[in-house]
Amino acid sequence: xxxxxxxxxxxxxxxxxxxxxxxxxxxxxxxxxxxxxxxxxxxxxxxxxxxxxxxxxxxxxxxxxxxxxxxxxxxxxxxxxxxxxxxxxxxxxxxxx
Amino acid sequence: xxxxxxxxxxxxxxxxxxxxxxxxxxxxxxxxxxxxxxxxxxxxxxxxxxxxxxxxxxxxxxxxxxxxxxxxxxxxxxxxxxxxxxxxxxxxxxxxxxxxxxxxxxxxxxxxxxxxxxxxxxxxxxxxxxxxxxxxxxxxxxxxxxxxxxxxxxxxxxxxxxxxxxxxxxxxxxxxxxxxxxxxxxxxxxxxxxxxxxxxxxxxxxxxxxxxxxxxxxxxxxxxxxxxxxxxxxxxxxxxxxxxxxxxxxxxxxxxxxxxxxxxxxxxxxxxxxxxxxxxxxxxxxxxxxxxxxxxxxxxxxxxxxxxxxxxxxxxxxxxxxxxxxxxxxxxxxxxxxxxxxxxxxxxxxxxxxxxxxxxxxxxxxxxxxxxxxxxxxxxxxxxxxxxxxxxxxxxxxxxxxxxxxxxxxxxxxxxxxxxxxxxxxxxxxxxxxxxxxxxxxxxxxxxxxxxxxxxxxxxxxxxxxxxxxxx
Numbered sequence: 151x152x153x154x155x156x157x158x159x160x161x162x163x164x165x166x167x168x169x170x171x172x173x174x175x176x177x178x179x180x181x182x183x184x185x186x187x188x189x190x191x192x193x194x195x196x197x198x199x200x201x202x203x204x205x206x207x208x209x210x211x212x213x214x215x216x217x218x219x220x221x222x223x224x225x226x227x228x229x230x231x232x233x234x235x236x237x238x239x240x241x242x243x244x245x246x247x
Numbered sequence: 248x249x250x251x252x253x254x255x256x257x258x259x260x261x262x263x264x265x266x267x268x269x270x271x272x273x274x275x276x277x278x279x280x281x282x283x284x285x286x287x288x289x290x291x292x293x294x295x296x297x298x299x300x301x302x303x304x305x306x307x308x309x310x311x312x313x314x315x316x317x318x319x320x321x322x323x324x325x326x327x328x329x330x331x332x333x334x335x336x337x338x339x340x341x342x343x344x345x346x347x348x349x350x351x352x353x354x355x356x357x358x359x360x361x362x363x364x365x366x367x368x369x370x371x372x373x374x375x376x377x378x379x380x381x382x383x384x385x386x387x388x389x390x391x392x393x394x395x396x397x398x399x400x401x402x403x404x405x406x407x408x409x410x411x412x413x414x415x416x417x418x419x420x421x422x423x424x425x426x427x428x429x430x431x432x433x434x435x436x437x438x439x440x441x442x443x444x445x446x447x448x449x450x451x452x453x454x455x456x457x458x459x460x461x462x463x464x465x466x467x468x469x470x471x472x473x474x475x476x477x478x479x480x481x482x483x484x485x486x487x488x489x490x491x492x493x494x495x496x497x498x499x500x501x502x503x504x505x506x507x508x509x510x511x512x513x514x515x516x517x518x519x520x521x522x523x524x525x526x527x528x529x530x531x532x533x534x535x536x537x538x539x540x541x542x543x544x545x546x547x548x549x550x551x552x553x554x555x556x557x558x559x560x561x562x563x564x565x566x567x568x569x570x571x572x573x574x575x576x577x578x579x580x581x582x583x584x585x586x587x588x589x590x591x592x593x594x595x596x597x598x599x600x601x602x603x604x605x606x607x608x609x610x611x612x613x614x615x616x617x618x619x620x621x622x623x624x625x626x627x628x629x630x631x632x633x634x635x636x637x638x639x640x641x642x643x644x645x646x647x648x649x650x651x652x653x654x655x656x657x658x659x660x661x662x663x664x665x666x667x668x669x670x671x672x673x674x675x676x677x678x679x680x681x682x683x684x685x686x687x688x689x690x691x692x693x694x695x696x697x698x699x700x701x702x703x704x705x706x707x708x709x710x711x712x713x714x715x716x717x718x719x
Contacts, residue, residue, distance in 0.1 A: 166583045167591070168584045188548050188614070194545050232569055
């Protein structure tokens with residue numbers, strides 16, 4: 151067993167997911183076999199290459215800030231998808247319990 | 248007049264130009280076929296209600312442009328449900344985004360719109376493109392037109408089933424690891440995973456951003472080629488797109504390398520089918536030689552580190568606050584948790600949790616760093632191989648389509664993409680074309696052969712695909 155039920159509970163918390171007891175148990179079993187498979191990588195002798203070597207032929211694309219769009223032109227369209235809003239704001243529950 | 252729904256893209260283009268039929272006729276023929284056959288296949292989640300109107304506009308455009316019209320003008324195209332079309336729903340086959348209406352066009356949509364293509368509907372997929380069977384859709388599985396007891400593959404399974412059943416001539420899919428090639432293989436189609444950066448992802452619902460690419464599925468290599476050429480190009484809205492350049496159409500030596508040890512991961516029947524295609528290519532003048540590709544079998548394990556890490560990051564934004572499924576809770580944190588738990592399906596949750604695990608403090612060296620180093624090793628092995636050969640070939644999938652419900656264990660499903668992983672992890676292009684069919688329980692089922700080539704050499708992939716399919 152490479153992953154315990156307590157670890158799965160902790161991961162669910164970090165992932166902001168609520169899982170039932172059955173779901174947690176099933177998740178533990180699934181993750182166990184997947185992690186065991188992924189661990190086959192530990193057997194490979196890897197060369198001491200810089201870790202970004204896969205991107206050797208690519209470069210970061212940078213550009214100057216500029217040409218901003220007029221404020222608010224997309225707001226209504228985007229807010230139309232919000233589950234709850236108040237005017238031009240997203241409305242959320244209080245942060246602290 | 249022959250059945251319009253059996254025509255290839257050039258066939259439709261010619262019929263439109265010689266006025267044998269109109270774009271409206273083409274759209275109507277496909278919509279009628281969808282109405283009749285989609286209930287059994289569940290390939291389409293929605294047929295757009297303005298399809299005929301788009302076709303009318305295409306007819307008007309053709310009258311104006313005449314011989315200058317793009318070959319895709321008036322051609323119906325199906326789009327995977329993770330590609331945004333302004334004003335249409337885009338759910339990524341998730342309950343999370345079931346009612347989500349796209350607020351802008353993806354760049355690929357803008358490009359196809361400019362060609363005059365007709366968007367006919369959105370196709371089913373595994374939720375958020377996570378899966379190899381379309382069984383992880385929140386809206387029921389898609390079925391394989393060759394045998395409706397079997398899966399069409401995934402995650403672009405709806406697109407593949409739609410094209411295979413002649414519900415549409417061509418469709419867009421997306422790949423993070425095999426999600427175009429694997430369903431194309433299982434549905435007897437041609438499917439292209441372009442070079443990473445060849446096609447803009449602006450407006451594609453992100454899954455694994457260092458891997459995702461949009462690509463076409465079609466019944467012929469020429470159909471896939473015409474769509475790819477319409478999609479590609481630099482885009483200021485996707486900083487990973489490659490600078491435009493005039494790719495030289497240079498002839499490459501007709502040499503194919505076979506990583507023999509890797510190919511053994513396919514079933515005996517799949518290997519036999521593969522050998523028959525190699526024999527055809529050999530008869531067509533290709534030199535076939537064995538090559539070493541020692542890192543290849545480890546690609547999928549590295550993928551199951553990199554991808555979940557990126558998934559857990561990309562899907563963090565779906566929290567029931569800005570858009571998507573929302574559930575009530577006492578405080579904000581409860582709402583996040585309830586919205587995410589209620590909106591995401593089991594496979595999506597699994598990958599988010601795996602990603603959270605591999606990114607946990609203290610695990611970086613054993614997981615993410617090793618996976619990234621393996622990507623480097625794959626790239627190094629490929630560079631060495633491509634000094635000797637122009638192409639690397641493998642079976643596209645380990646076997647033909649499996650039965651719905653037969654791969655309940657997640658790991659057995661993941662292994663479907665063993666041959667796909669090297670191309671996604673290193674950014675090279677790969678194409679699948681139909682190979683010899685395999686007989687299972689009295690049914691002849693399709694399976695593909697895939698060819699990989701160096702970055703930005705899609706032209707050579709089309710050339711070998713056409714040679715194998717006799718499309719010249």
